[in-house]
Structure formats: structure tokens, C-alpha cells
Amino acid sequence: MRSKYIVVGSSHAALEAATAIRLVDPDGGLTLLSRDQRLPYSPTILPYVVSGRSQPDDVTLRGAAYFRDNKIAFVPGASVAAVDPAQASLRLASGETWHYERLLIATGAAPVLPPVAGLEDVPFHVLRSMDDAVKLRAAIGAAKSAIVLGAGLIGMHAAENMRKSKIAVTVIEMEAHALQAYFEPEASTIIERVFAANGIRMLMRQTLRSVAETGDGCIATLADGTTIAADLLLVCAGVKPNIGFLDGSGIETGSGILVDDLMRTNAPNVWAAGDVAQARGFWGGKVVNGILPNAVEQGRIAGLGMAGDPGVTAFAGAVPLNTYGFFGQQAVSVGRAGEGAGAGLEIEQSVGDRAYRRIVFEDGHLIGIATINDFVDAGIMAQLIRRRTDLSAVKSQFIADPKQTGRQLMSQLWR
Amino acid sequence: MTACAQEKARTDDLAHSRIRILQNGAGVELALCRQCADPICVMNCPSGALTKNADTGVIDWAAKKCVDCLLCTAGCAYAGIVYEAAVGHVSKCDLCDGEPACVSACPREALELRTAARIFNAYADKEDLFCRGLAACHGCNSELLIRHTMRMVGPDAVVAAPPGCIPGMGTVGYNGQTGAKVPIFHSLLTNTATMLAGVKTQYDRVGRDVTAIALAGDGGSADAGFQSLSGAAERNDPILFICVDNEGYMNTGMQSSGVTPYGSWTSTTPVGGAMQGKRTEAKNLPLIMTMHNCSYVATASTAFLEDYYVKLAKAIAVAKTGMAYLHVYAPCPTGWRFPSAMTTQVCRMQVRTNFIALWEYEPGHGLRFTHPVERPEPVVNYLKLIGKYKHLSAEQAAHIQNTVDDKIAYLRQLSAMAAARRGVAAQ
Numbered sequence: 091m092r093s094k095y096i097v098v099g100s101s102h103a104a105l106e107a108a109t110a111i112r113l114v115d116p117d118g119g120l121t122l123l124s125r126d127q128r129l130p131y132s133p134t135i136l137p138y139v140v141s142g143r144s145q146p147d148d149v150t151l152r153g154a155a156y157f158r159d160n161k162i163a164f165v166p167g168a169s170v171a172a173v174d175p176a177q178a179s180l181r182l183a184s185g186e187t188w189h190y191e192r193l194l195i196a197t198g199a200a201p202v203l204p205p206v207a208g209l210e211d212v213p214f215h216v217l218r219s220m221d222d223a224v225k226l227r228a229a230i231g232a233a234k235s236a237i238v239l240g241a242g243l244i245g246m247h248a249a250e251n252m253r254k255s256k257i258a259v260t261v262i263e264m265e266a267h268a269l270q271a272y273f274e275p276e277a278s279t280i281i282e283r284v285f286a287a288n289g290i291r292m293l294m295r296q297t298l299r300s301v302a303e304t305g306d307g308c309i310a311t312l313a314d315g316t317t318i319a320a321d322l323l324l325v326c327a328g329v330k331p332n333i334g335f336l337d338g339s340g341i342e343t344g345s346g347i348l349v350d351d352l353m354r355t356n357a358p359n360v361w362a363a364g365d366v367a368q369a370r371g372f373w374g375g376k377v378v379n380g381i382l383p384n385a386v387e388q389g390r391i392a393g394l395g396m397a398g399d400p401g402v403t404a405f406a407g408a409v410p411l412n413t414y415g416f417f418g419q420q421a422v423s424v425g426r427a428g429e430g431a432g433a434g435l436e437i438e439q440s441v442g443d444r445a446y447r448r449i450v451f452e453d454g455h456l457i458g459i460a461t462i463n464d465f466v467d468a469g470i471m472a473q474l475i476r477r478r479t480d481l482s483a484v485k486s487q488f489i490a491d492p493k494q495t496g497r498q499l500m501s502q503l504w505r
Numbered sequence: 506m507t508a509c510a511q512e513k514a515r516t517d518d519l520a521h522s523r524i525r526i527l528q529n530g531a532g533v534e535l536a537l538c539r540q541c542a543d544p545i546c547v548m549n550c551p552s553g554a555l556t557k558n559a560d561t562g563v564i565d566w567a568a569k570k571c572v573d574c575l576l577c578t579a580g581c582a583y584a585g586i587v588y589e590a591a592v593g594h595v596s597k598c599d600l601c602d603g604e605p606a607c608v609s610a611c612p613r614e615a616l617e618l619r620t621a622a623r624i625f626n627a628y629a630d631k632e633d634l635f636c637r638g639l640a641a642c643h644g645c646n647s648e649l650l651i652r653h654t655m656r657m658v659g660p661d662a663v664v665a666a667p668p669g670c671i672p673g674m675g676t677v678g679y680n681g682q683t684g685a686k687v688p689i690f691h692s693l694l695t696n697t698a699t700m701l702a703g704v705k706t707q708y709d710r711v712g713r714d715v716t717a718i719a720l721a722g723d724g725g726s727a728d729a730g731f732q733s734l735s736g737a738a739e740r741n742d743p744i745l746f747i748c749v750d751n752e753g754y755m756n757t758g759m760q761s762s763g764v765t766p767y768g769s770w771t772s773t774t775p776v777g778g779a780m781q782g783k784r785t786e787a788k789n790l791p792l793i794m795t796m797h798n799c800s801y802v803a804t805a806s807t808a809f810l811e812d813y814y815v816k817l818a819k820a821i822a823v824a825k826t827g828m829a830y831l832h833v834y835a836p837c838p839t840g841w842r843f844p845s846a847m848t849t850q851v852c853r854m855q856v857r858t859n860f861i862a863l864w865e866y867e868p869g870h871g872l873r874f875t876h877p878v879e880r881p882e883p884v885v886n887y888l889k890l891i892g893k894y895k896h897l898s899a900e901q902a903a904h905i906q907n908t909v910d911d912k913i914a915y916l917r918q919l920s921a922m923a924a925a926r927r928g929v930a931a932q
């Protein structure tokens with residue numbers, strides 16, 4: 091099989107790249123190879139499928155009509171087993187070989203399984219694919235209690251949504267606080283309190299030592315000897331980029347696939363984008379920035395580059411950008427909002443029962459902002475950070491009202 | 506904002522307004538959905554709740570699909586889609602199905618629904634009848650204008666292009682590789698209208714239905730071209746004559762023409778000890794054309810393309826049987842000395858200051874404003890954008906303001922007379 095452009099993956103980075111390719115090259119053969127059997131969907135939607143708020147067939151990001159109208163071949167059930175850049179080809183698990191002129195790897199990430207004794211012997215759930223979500227939703231119907239291992243975004247979303255299905259939920263987290271990657275402790279404390287008030291048992295700074303199967307579920311034993319029995323176990327202990335199939339390909343990897351600022355790998359005519367890519371961090375280094383807006387941005391750059399658009403602009407560096415809704419409340423975290431005190435840093439923080447705001451400046455420039463129940467336009471905040479806008483002149487105004495001040499700056503700087 | 510909150514949620518609580526007005530120094534600014542052509546909010550949506558509507562251009566939001574993740578707000582750099590606690594979900598402007606409540610509520614014409622983008626949907630698939638690589642100056646709107654025009658006119662056309670910028674950019678040539686893809690000829694500066702009318706007569710004689718169209722500059726229309734233009738108009742010859750007015754001879758060294766405005770620097774009206782730019786007023790060629798026997802006369806600006814398209818459609822229909830004259834303004838970045846990125850802004854300011862007025866004239870119906878500007882900005886706001894007016898004294902600027910006021914007052918009288926006559930005719 092042969093296609094001018096081959097995109098491996100079918101989520102945000104892959105879809106954005108396909109859109110970008112079609113902007114420049116309306117006719118060149120374009121194939122999307124998806125491991126999944128379904129039409130494209132977002133991993134972000136899965137907790138809502140678990141709760142029943144979203145229906146599996148109603149969250150499709152692109153339908154058959156889109157692929158037909160844009161002359162894109164969408165191939166479901168195509169899992170890539172190996173890539174051979176020297177031959178400009180790749181091999182599917184089925185044995186089928188595909189030849190490309192330009193290849194994008196947007197294979198995303200897969201759940202990490204922590205080293206817990208007995209884990210491989212008990213039935214447990216993960217949440218990365220639609221099949222996972224459908225399976226978990228079915229299991230919830232019969233379950234009365236659940237353990238969620240890991241208090242990252244997926245774990246917290248899943249815990250909330252299972253609780254809404256009237257299940258007794260226990261969250262076990264190794265770190266001191268939930269969502270530690272996105273919020274500093276006082277913000278996490280507010281969120282944890284909301285979870286506790288909604289009947290979720292939050293066990294922070296607890297290590298799961300072992301799990302064992304019981305007749306109708308499992309029993310978990312913590313490092314301190316506490317035991318918890320539950321009907322189902324959901325493991326959300328983080329994800330790692332899907333790069334195993336690149337072994338022996340010569341494509342350089344670190345924690346993800348290493349790419350330059352145009353999302354090119356070290357191999358000719360091979361690009362990578364999204365959760366699988368390790369690209370420039372805004373503040374230096376190369377990072378895997380596994381968030382949806384980042385996947386879209388990188389997918390766009392890769393797609394334009396693959397189609398040879400001379401107007402493609404280099405990736406300016408990954409900025410963390412998270413929005414998080416929980417129990418009808420909202421949290422936003424942009425940039426290095428969790429940064430502790432440091433040289434040249436100025437931190438403004440106000441903490442209430444429900445509301446929270448933390449603004450981090452470095453030499454008069456915004457580098458991070460996090461809020462809870464205090465909406466700020468995350469897109470504008472990200473622009474202020476990326477443009478390295480000097481806020482010295484409006485700092486007190488910004489601290490007092492970041493939302494309005496941000497909008498005013500928007501209207502002056504990039505309206 | 507109140508009108509929007511009322512329209513969308515039947516409340517005066519401004520949290521429900523989807524248009525947000527913010528103070529910015531002395532002025533105000535808007536935080537409002539731009540209905541981006543290439544929207545990041547849509548690409549950031551994990552649930553498929555946000556979609557770009559290909560027909561209306563609006564970014565639609567489906568409440569049923571939205572999961573309140575707020576990732577759309579992370580994608581928008583303009584605060585066009587925001588969360589308000591009082592509303593309980595994200596909200597954005599949906600243009601009220603094409604009749605925005607805010608626009609009709611605004612008493613000072615500050616808000617306006619512009620639909621020029623729809624022209625793309627209607628005409629993008631039509632063939633561009635000029636080849637690639639026309640060599641117009643950077644920022645010139647004449648190329649934009651003639652490509653738009655010929656898309657609507659269509660391939661059954663013959664084009665006359667007298668000396669001027671339009672042939673100068675390489676439009677004359679008919680081999681499918683350069684220039685136009687329809688028959689085009691380089692008439693003389695003096696004989697464009699009559700020669701085109703003659704060609705049209707011959708096409709009629711052999712039974713070919715074509716639109717005969719002239720793409721002339723102001724020299725080929727108002728100065729050397731005027732005699733033949735006047736004659737063709739007097740005979741109501743069935744042609745479409747478009748004057749692309751850049752207020753002088755901009756491709757031969759920026760000399761002054763009969764329509765160069767008072768005060769303009771040109772190479773023949775220099776700024777020095779004895780002279781401070783052009784001493785005399787421009788003649789008002791479109792108004793002069795209404796005093797002939799044309800079947801249709803109109804002015805247009807490329808900053809108001811939807812207005813131009815309406816007029817062009819009328820002109821094409823009229824030119825089957827009689828003469829249509831369109832006067833389109835073409836501010837020239839090279840000759841007038843303003844940055845090439847500012848052309849559309851200059852065009853817009855011509856209209857906003859009433860330096861030019863957009864109107865149409867049909868015999869029997871008289872003159873009608875198509876984009877009346879009741880509260881014009883001071884004309885200096887336009888003049889200060891342009892290098893050829895840089896030397897103007899306060900007296901000269903005041904003089905130009907007076908001329909603009911007089912011209913608009915005269916047009917208003919014509920418009921009022923026409924309206925009164927239509928009122929009588931209607932009874």
C-alpha cells in the first residue's frame with residue numbers, strides 16, 4: 091500500500107495535521123492509520139462516557155463524510171508494528187506494509203502500570219480508549235465501590251464521574267496532593283476538599299503495596315497496612331508516549347519522540363506531534379507536554395511542514411495549559427503556576443474557601459497563573475506568557491483583576 | 506450588552522451578554538467571538554460540541570454535547586468564548602442567526618454586521634479569469650478588484666484596458682499563461698469607451714452575447730479618456746465601464762490628473778516655496794457621469810466588497826442593453842505613500858470620513874446612498890494616514906474638510922430629491 095502522506099493516529103494532533111495538509115495540498119494522497127476500530131474521538135472525553143453524560147457514538151470528531159469530502163483514507167484497526175525510514179515504509183501488526191513520502195507519528199500515550207504486587211493477577215481497568223470507557227461504564231452498573239489509583243486529571247475526572255453514578259469511591263495517590271503536576275498544594279487542597287465533601291475518600295501520600303482478587307472484586311493493601319475492598323479497580327497512574335514500535339527504527343527518542351521546532355524527527359520525512367512528541371519547552375529543555383491544545387498546535391505545524399508550506403512557523407515551546415471542571419466548579423492553570431519561591435520570582439496568591447488565585451511573575455513578566463472559581467481567559471493568559479509581555483506597568487491592576495486586565499492587554503496588543 | 510443578555514437569556518444580567526465591552530483608555534474595545542475561519546476553539550473541543558458552520562460562517566456550540574471542560578477558552582486568544590458562573594457554561598456570540606440584537610440596539614452605528622466573508626462561499630469556486638503573477642505594486646487593491654470583478658462577470662467577456670496601472674501590471678496578454686484568460690485589448694488612452702462599444706457591436710452582430718467591460722484608470726476616464734467616455738455615455742452604449750481611481754497617473758511617475766484632490770502632493774503638483782500640493786479641486790467624475798445618459802452609475806470601495814458586489818451585479822445586467830459606469834477608489838501605497846498593509850484601512854477611512862461617499866444612481870430613481878455615514882470622522886483622520894498629505898497646513902486641512910462637507914451636502918440634496926420623487930411616484 092502507498093500514500094503520499096501517512097498519519098499514524100486519529101486524535102487531535104493527527105486530525106489537525108490532516109486539516110493542515112489539506113489546506114496546502116488538496117489532492118495528495120492522505121491516509122490516517124488508526125489503531126482504534128472507531129471513528130476519531132478524543133481521549134479527553136472518556137470520563138464523560140464513563141458517567142453517561144456523553145454517548146460513545148455522539149463524540150466523533152470527524153465522520154465518514156468529512157473523510158470522503160476531503161479525500162482522506164481513514165483506516166481503522168491499523169496498528170503500526172514497525173517503521174523503516176530507510177525504505178520510507180511501515181509495517182502494520184497485520185503484516186501489511188505501507189509506503190509513504192511523508193510520515194507523521196501521532197500515536198499518543200498509553201497508561202503506565204505502577205509496580206504493585208499482584209496487579210497483573212487482578213482484573214483492573216484503565217481509561218485511554220473508548221473500549222476502556224465502555225467497559226468501565228458497564229462495570230459501574232454492577233459495582234458499589236471503586237478504587238482509583240492515581241489523582242491526576244484522568245483519575246480525578248473518573249473518580250468524580252463514578253461518584254455521580256452513586257459508587258463509593260476511594261482515590262489513592264502516592265504524592266502529597268491531587269493534581270500535583272498542575273496545581274500547588276493550597277489549590278489542590280481546595281479541590282480535594284470538594285471531592286471529600288462529595289463523598290469521595292481521598293487518600294493522599296499513600297502507596298499501594300499490593301492488590302489481590304476476591305470473589306467479586308479486589309482488596310487493596312496500603313503501605314501502612316490499611317486494607318480497602320472494592321468491586322472495581324481503575325489504574326490512572328499516568329501515561330507514557332507510545333514509542334515501543336520505533337525500537338530499531340533509528341528514530342531518536344527520549345521520554346517521547348525527539349523533534350525539532352518544526353516537529354521533524356531525526357529521520358528524513360518523519361514528523362511527530364502531540365502526546366507522543368518531546369519538543370521544545372517554552373522555558374528550555376525538551377518536554378512531553380501531554381495536553382490537548384499542545385497536540386493541536388504541534389499537529390498544525392507538522393501538517394504544514396509535511397505539505398511543504400513555506401509559511402510554517404516554528405514551535406515556540408510548550409506551555410502547560412490546563413482547564414479543569416469538577417463538580418460544577420472550575421480551575422485553570424497556565425504556565426508555571428505551581429512554581430515555588432525562587433530568584434527573580436514574584437508570587438501573588440489569594441486563597442479563599444472556594445476561590446483561589448495565584449499569579450507568578452518573573453522580572454515583571456507573567457510566567458504562570460492558576461485560579462479556582464475565578465475564571466480567567468486561559469487563551470489570553472497563554473498569549474501574555476508566550477509573547478513575554480512586560481507587565482511591569484500594569485502589574486497591580488493585573489493582580490487585582492487579571493481577567494479584565496488581560497482582555498484590555500489583548501485589545502491593545504493583538505486585537 | 507443589555508440587548509444581548511435580553512436576546513439570549515431574557516435578563517438584564519450582563520454576565521449573560523456574549524458581547525463584552527471593555528474600557529481601554531479613552532476608548533472602548535470588544536471581547537467578542539471573531540468567528541475565526543480557522544478556529545482553534547473548535548480544534549480544541551474534545552466532545553464535538555463546537556463546529557464551524559460552512560454555510561453561515563458561525564462557530565456553533567451544541568449545549569447537549571458540551572462537557573464544560575473549558576479547553577475552548579484555552580484556545581481562544583480573544584476572549585471570544587468564556588465561562589461565567591451566572592451562566593453555568595461557556596458561551597459565545599452566534600450572530601443571532603444573522604440579525605444581531607446588539608447591532609440594532611446600537612444608536613451610534615458603532616456596531617455593524619459585515620458579511621463580506623460570504624462572498625468567498627459564493628464566488629470561490631468560480632474561475633479566476635486572470636493568470637497568476639500579475640505584477641501590481643505591493644498593497645495595490647486594483648488586482649483584488651479586477652480578479653473579483655471578472656469572477657462575477659464570467660468568461661463570456663471582452664476587456665478593454667487603456668494605458669494605466671492595470672495593463673502595467675501585466676493583464677494584457679491572452680495565451681492562458683500570462684494576463685487575462687478572456688479576450689483583452691490595450692485600447693488607447695483616448696478611445697477606450699468608443700472602441701469597446703464598437704467591439705461589442707461586432708459581437709452583437711455575429712450573435713455572441715458578451716459583457717464588454719473597460720478596466721480604466723482615472724486618466725483613461727477623466728482626462729484623455731473623457732471625450733470618448735462621454736460620447737459612449739451619451740449614446741448609452743451597452744458597455745460596463747469601470748474607472749479604477751487612484752487619483753493620478755500613478756504608473757508613469759505620479760503625475761496629477763483631473764481627479765487628484767486639492768492639496769495632494771504629486772510630481773506635477775510638488776510641495777515647495779510656491780506650491781503646497783495641488784491648488785485646484787478634483788472634478789467629481791461619477792457625479793458628472795450621472796449627468797449623461799448612463800443606465801447605471803455607482804461609486805464603490807474595496808473596503809466594502811459586499812456593497813460592490815451588489816452594484817457590480819446590477820451593472821453587469823444593465824450593460825446588456827445600456828451603459829453602466831462604476832467608479833471604484835484605489836488608494837495607491839506607492840504613489841500616495843502609505844504602508845502597503847494599510848490599503849484596506851485607507852479605503853475604509855475614505856468612507857468613514859465621507860471623503861468619498863458610496864451611492865448609486867439610476868435614471869428615474871435618482872441618487873441613493875448605499876452606505877450612508879451619518880456621523881463621519883474628521884477628514885484629518887484620513888489625511889494623516891497618507892504621505893501625499895503630510896505637508897498640509899491646518900488651513901489646507903480645514904479647506905478639505907469644507908470641500909468634503911459641501912460635497913456630501915450636495916449629494917444629500919440629490920438623495921433627498923430622489924427620495925421625495927420616489928415617494929410621489931409611489932402614491
